[in-house]
Each structure stands twice: as structure tokens, then as C-alpha cells.
Amino acid sequence: MELALGILVEPGDGSGSGASGAAALARQAEAGGLDLVVVGGAAGSGAAGSSAAGSAPTAGLDPWTVAVWVAGGTERIGVGTVPADAPDAPPTDAETPVPSVVEKAWQSAALLVGPRFVAGARWVVAPAGAGRAELEALGADGLPVVVPVRDSDDVARVVDLAGTAGTAGRSGTGPRRTAVARALRRAGIDYDAVPDSLAATAVEPGDREYLGVSSNYLRGGAPGLVLRPETPQQVADALAFARAHTHVPLGVRSAGHGVSGRSTNDGGVVLDVGRMNRVEVLDEARRLVRIGPGATWKQVAAALDPYGWALGSGDYGGVGVGGLATAGGIGLLGRAHGLTIDHLRAVELVLADGTPVRASADENPDLFWAVRGAGANFGVATAFEFEVYDVGEVGWAKLSLVSTDIEKSLLRFGEVAGAAPRDTTVFLVTGRPRRGQSTIQLYAIVDSPDPQVVVERLTPFLDLGVLVQQEVYLTRYKEIMGQAADVGPDGHHGQGEPVSRSAFLPAMTPEAAHDTAELLRSGQVFFYELRPMGGAIADVPADATAFAHRTPAFQVTAMGVDQDDLDARWDRLARHTDGLYLSFETDLRPERLHDAFPPPVLARLRDLKRRYDPTNLFRDNFNIDPFDTDPFDTDPRDGSAVVRAAEEG
Template identity: 40%
Template sequence: MTLLPDAVPSPLTGKVVTPGDNRYPLLRSTYTTVGGPAAVVLPESAADIAEALRLARERGLPVAVRSGGHGLTGRATNNDGLVIDLGAMRRVDVLDRATGLVRVEAGARWAAVARALAPHGLAISSGDHGNVGVGGLATGGGVGWFVRHYGLTVDRIRAVEVVLADGSAVRADPSHEPDLFWAMRGAGAGTGIAVAFEIEAIELGAVGLAQLAVDVDPRGSALRRWAAAMAEAPRELTTAVVLASQGASTSAFVTAVVASDSPRVIRAGLEPLLGLGELLGGQAHVVPYTALVPTNHLHPNTGQMPATTTNGLLTDMTPDAARALVTAASGPGAAMVQLRSVGGAVNDTDPSATAYAHRHQRTLVIATAFPPGGRRALEAAWKGVAPHTDGAYVNFESNPDEAAFRRAYPGATGDRVTALRERYDPDRALRPWAV
């Protein structure tokens, strides 16, 4: 469908990009998915978002909402629909330095947020890549570089400014629209369009950063030692592990971040990692937090990384689970397997407090397959891992069907999410997909 210029309402003049516009190639796609929308709207306010929704409703166009464009489902773009790209809404303001309260617009990217907060000595745990958009991560969960110390990003959100599917703008916090506030912290996609967040940042400047490479045997003993070390580690320590295989050899590449600039705290944080297995290499530094999500991460998303991803949460790293992870990373049609430590502060929050309900697990496991294998290769690699998982994180799922929805939102949490989406978006304007 072609959106003609005379169909654009006057408040959106100059803010609608259609095929033929020289901006279109840089706005049509996400990081993983090439799209062909009829138009991309670049709103600058909640009122502009409401106008975009009205335009989509009047023209019968499906709607996709984008903050950054890393979303693995590809649903931040579409074909022949309307994309609401929040990239122009990227202000970052410190509201109260004493309490660390900041206001961050949903279209900001986390590299820019880190850079804006650094002069104030503040930081937010916010994913692992600076190009990720605030809105997508902060409505789904937020597993960042100091998640065990800080908690999830959603755990520090104190209010959300939201445009609902009918175009109305509301503030959601514990006293105003508490049900919406609950849903926007973990299940925001399909419930409302987040415009801005009030988030409690913490004082943080420099951090300890270590990178280790460890040999992994087929039984995954090093992974069990890693999980055991993280269970006892100080909360300042958060780690991510990437498994890589070459022939019969598998290695674990560990990135460890200690949320402190104190040499004593950094040493205490890193010591549990020294006994994981045969050390193939390593280095450690004290770096500013901005070095973890640098501005050189910022780039247009043009579908340059086609990939299929799924994930699951582990409560315990059993021998069978560890063996299955090594097999997934090293067997025929192997996937890229990542492990993220959670637990710590994440598990302090009551499971019913937010729409992210996974508050007892300790490890997030992510598996990704690339062309030409795609989804079939991922399913084959994941088959042995899946029985060991307990729940899932919505932001690392390429195929969020009904089964994936129930893994991300189990039991009463899923029932409540479904009911609230029906209340706030009865016509499914923000949910042109199945769930």
C-alpha cells in the first residue's frame, strides 16, 4: 500500500517517511529483519504518536512500534503497514540527583543514556549493547551488565508515560493506573506505547572488567563450576559466557563486570572465576561504565544480522543441563550459546510485583542460529536444552507464539497480561500478531 502525501495529517507534516524518501532505507528495517512498511512515522511527542495511531486506524494499516530496532522478533517493522519509530524522542534528564531519579525517553539508545548520566556519576543496568533502544528493553525486562547488583531495568522503573491504543496519554505508577504500571514492566509490547520512563539510577562511575577464556570439556564441568561460583559470588559480580567450538574443542569466553571501582571489591568479585578450568587467556581492567555500552555501538539497523533466537532460564546447572549446553554449542548444526548470570538482586523482587515473574532462576541461556540453518537448526540445537529450562525472557525470543508466551508469562502472570492487553487494546491495534 502507498501512503499518499495528502493522507498525512498536518501535525505529522515532515515526520512521515515513505518509499522514495532518502531516509527510508535507514528506517525500514530492524537489526535482524528487512521490512517494507508503507510509511515510517517519526513522532516528537505523545500527541504525534496519537496522530500516527489515528492515521493507521483510518487507513487500515497494521502498526509496528520501534524504539531501537534490535528486537529479535522483527516486529519493530512490517510490510505495507505503519511503523512508529520513536528515535526522535531521546531526551535524558536527571530529575533528582540525590535519589538518582532520571527521566529517559523511549527512543533513546542505551549508549546515549550512559553518556548522558556519566557526568552525574549515575548509571542504569541496561542490556549489553549500546545500540539497543530504551523502550524495547525497559518494557520487557532488562538483563544488564550489573544485573545481579542492580536488578532488572524494570525493577528500578518508578513511572511510565504511555500512549494507549486509543491515543490517550496516561501516566502509570503505583498510584495512577497501577495495573498498566504492572504490565508495562515486563509485558509492555502489545499493552501500550511507552513514551518515557522515570528510572532510579545508581551511583556508578568505573567498573571492573575482566575477560577470560576457559577450556570446556564435553560434560560441561567448567559450566557447573561457573554456576557454582556465581551462586556464591558477591552481588557486584555479573558475568556473561559465550560458548564456541572448533572441531572437538569447546571454549567458554567469559566477560565479568564488577559494579565497583574499588580494587578490593573487584578482586573479591573476580576470585570465584579463577578456578573454572584450564585458563586459555585473560585480562582485567578498570573502565568507565560507558566503555561497556559505548557510543561506537550506535548504527542504523538495516537487517544486517539475520538470526533466529530462543532462550530459557535455569534454576540449577545440573550435570545433564551442562552436558546439553555443550552439545548445543558443539554438535552438528551448532548454535551460538550464551549464558547470562541473573539471580542476586533480580531474585529480591516478589514474582507478582511486575509482569516479569522469573525470580528464582540463576541463569539465562540464549541460543542463536544464523543462515542458512535458521529456525530448523536452532530447534535441533535447542531440543536437548529445553527440558532443563524453567521459564523464558521475552526479549530473546524470535518466535513468540502461544507456547513461548506461556514460558515468558507463566500461570497467573500470563492470564493477567492477557486480560490487561484486552482491556487496554481491545481492537488489537498494537498486537497484529497471534499473542
């Protein structure tokens, strides 16, 4: 039987000399081929046959600090801790650990130690004098077994007991993983069934790369497995694995920046297409380009710039192509050139059953309609073909103003932004007022190389408050997108869950400005953004794409710290709004789906979902359940009847 053995050291109980002594014992254990060293407190660190229990640190040494010290003195061996248990609620005394501090300590230790850090009590503690047979019995469930030690003689005895135990391999073509790493695997996932085509790049919780792929830009995550395909066939292989694991969550990730998208999860599978990031020109005369879903808009802008081209893409270059290009794409070139999806000419996807398809106006046109606004429900995009447009130098501005009357400023912004020529798109960002004053940030592109035109377009926006800082110049679109930070090999490190609400605003009326100002003055919203629409966005008929909200003046986003509180406050603004933009919505109540898609659109989408994803594999991102019944689709077998009824008035 494969047995993973380790040691449990108590730095405060006289073992060696504190942290240095623990590190020495750990090095001896590592040299002897053991798998794990657990750092505990002086007492109460667990009994035979049970997971290690919490114990208070002694001699001024907290277990996380000692664990990091031990990791610094070793190279291979896994490192775990036995921290003091934290209560569910904030403590009332000075000795009890504060939950948020305990969580941060765990995160810091994991970041410093890397994949060797064993989070949680993923081991079994044996009696100090246990023999080989007892150790094998304790390790029968596959968890590593740790033996308490006080000195080098104790460590030598455990090494002798280990025999040939220690490093274990894995079947298939994937990398070899230690028993400690395998002990971190999540329940419900058949790791030995990972397709051979994906095994070499798959990432598990015990792997060195795990911290870099577990979370996304804003959301903390702990997936059980991250699959990283590089070809459409590998995407199909990944989906075959997902179809065998519908009992765990499934996330699909391009660059991991989405606010609302479920590109990470807890204990599930993540399909990461980040390596499919090529940008190539297909037809220079038509300005037709092919873009992989894992590319960022920063990379796209840089690739298009030598040709004098651009493609509008939100307001941040670090966002991935895949998520935005299937949701809409309300960007800083929007009023001049429309949504990102308005320039999509074809998309290649792998459907839930593994079938590769191409969708365009001529091929699978119904799927092409659905992908432009609801793509996350229908397949995994492997390539996009866009017809981009000529864009030379543009005016780029970042303006900071201070307002003592945010209600008046919002109303004025609505007037100025709505009346601006379509070559001008200005986003407004604000948050909690402080001492009666609100800071307003304006981010603007004027699609003109003429400095005088840029100044003329921006001057009316100075009425919003007192200008305190400005940055205005002519530049290339690639330079604007290039301001986004590169995501290095360590990946994203988001924490917790973002709390965000979204809506479309037909007009910034005095009543809407008043109620929005009340929302901001509540202090519960730290980020509020108005994105003007209109212009070229409104040129496209509402029924041309699944993104049907073409006529509102603004898209609105608010972010807070508590979902229930934000929901209650945001719902009071519903009388002013119409619909929502999926990319910035974290409220998962069923009615949000009806806000995102008008009745005939949702009915048509549900009908297409029954055709292209009848088992509802793609269910973890604003799911359109193929057989759900709702007020707009009373017969789940025939959504088309509802569409016909709606079209007939």
C-alpha cells in the same frame, strides 16, 4: 493525467558504447525531465503492457554494474535494472544465476545507488514507437512507463512525448515526491492520509532516507511507511493512522536493536520513536531521571555519569530504552542492582485509542504492573521516570578461555557464577566447538573500585578453561556502554530474520550441562549465552511486575540459522528450563506466550488487554490477544476469574 516516463537502455545491443553510452543516454533523459532509466540485457526485456521480464546480461556487463555506473553519472533520475531471473533453488550449471548472489547484487546496488534505485520491475515497458495516447493507456495504473531507446534521437522523442510529465508533487504538507518514488509505494497504505503533523518526516520506500530506516540491527525489512513522531501528540496521530490500517503490520521501534521485537516489517507501518531521546534530571536528591524511549543506553550512561549515577541496561549500549525498559532488562549490573524495570517509577504512554496516560504505583497501577514485562502489548511509551543509583568505578573484564570439555566448563560456570557475591555479574558466551575445542568469552562487571576485590571475584572463573586473552581494568559504567558503535544517519542494515530461542534455567545441573554440550556439538548453534540472575533480581516479589521469573539462576539464549531445526533441538532442553525472556525469542508458536507468562500472570494480562487495547492494535510483538481462549483462560470475558482461582490455589 500525470504520466511518468522513462527509457529502457540495452548496453549490449549497440546502444552507444556499453556502460558509458547508457550513462550518456541517462543524462540526456534526466536533462529532459524524464523520471526513470531502466538498464536491461540485450533481448527479452519485456513487451508492451507487461512488466519487464528477465534477460541475460551481454558483453560482460551485468545490469547492476551498469545501473550503478549510470547512477554515478546522474543526480535525480530513478535507476532500475532488468536482471536475469534467478531460480528458487541453487542451480546445477555455471550459467544460471545463484539466488543468494542475485539477492546480494540487488542489495549492493540499492546501497550504492540509494533511494533512486528502483527495486523490482516497478514499471511498464512500451513499444519503441508508442505514441502519447498509448503511453497514457499503459500508465493508467500509476506505474512509470519506459520506452526502449538506442540513441539520443530516441531519447529526444521520448522527452517530446513527455511534455509536462515528469516530476509530480503530493498533497498536504509532506515533501514532493517523483512519480517513480510514488510507484514504489506499497499496496494497502493510504499515503495521502498521513497526518499533517507527521508528513514532513515520514519516510516512504522511494525516499532518500529509506535504506536507513527500513531494517533494524538484525532483521531485514521493507516497510511501506515509517512514521517518526517527536511528541506524544504526534504518537497519537500515528496511532490514529495505524487504526485505519489494521490490515497491514504495525511495528514500534525505539532504537531498532531488538532480536525478537517486530520493529520492522514487510509492507506495513513502523512507528519510530527514535527522535524522542531526551535524558533529563528531574530530582537530583532522589536521583530521579526522565528518559525518552528513543535514547540508547549509551546515551543514558553518558548523561548519568557526571552525577556518579548509573542504571543497569543489558550488555550493549546501542540498545534503545523503549524496548528493554518494557521487557525486563537483564544486565551486567543485575545481580548488584536488579532488573532495569525494578527502578522504573513511572511511565507515560499513548494507548491504542490515542489517549495519553501516566502509570505508576499510584496512577493506573494495574497498567504500571503490566508495562514492566509486557509493555509492547499496551501502548507506545513516550517517557520513562527512573530512580537510578550511585555507581562509581567498577571492575570491567573481558576474558577469553579455551575448553576441551565444554560440558565440564558449563557445569563449573554454573557453580561459580551462582556462588559469586551479588556485586559480581559475569555473562558467558560460546558457540560451535572447533576441532574439539570451545572458545568461551566472559564479560564481567564487579561493582567495586578495589582492584583486589575485582581480582578475587574473577579468579574462580579461570577454572573454566585455559586463559588465552584478558582485558581487566577499572572504569566508569559509561565507558562500558560507550563501546557500542554509534548508529549513523545510514541506520541499521540487518538482513534476513534472526533465529533465536530463550529460556530461564533454574540451575546448571549435570544433566543440563550435558544436553547443552550436545546442542553446541551439533554445530547448529553459533551463539550461546548464559546470563546469571539471582542477587537483587530475586529480591523483588514475583507478582510485583509482569516479569514474573525472579528465581531462576540463569537466562539462556541460543541463536542458529534455521528456526525449525533450532526449535526441534531447543525443545529437547525444556525439561531443564522454566519460562523464557521475550527479548531474545523468535519462535512464534502460541505456547511461547505461556512460557513467558505463568498462568495467573497471563490471565491478568489478558484481562488488562481487553481494557486498554480491546481492538488488539498492538498485535505484532508476542501478542496477548484480548479475546483468545487458552487452557488458562476458558472464559474470554472474565480473565479475572482465572486469576482469582489461581491465587486461591
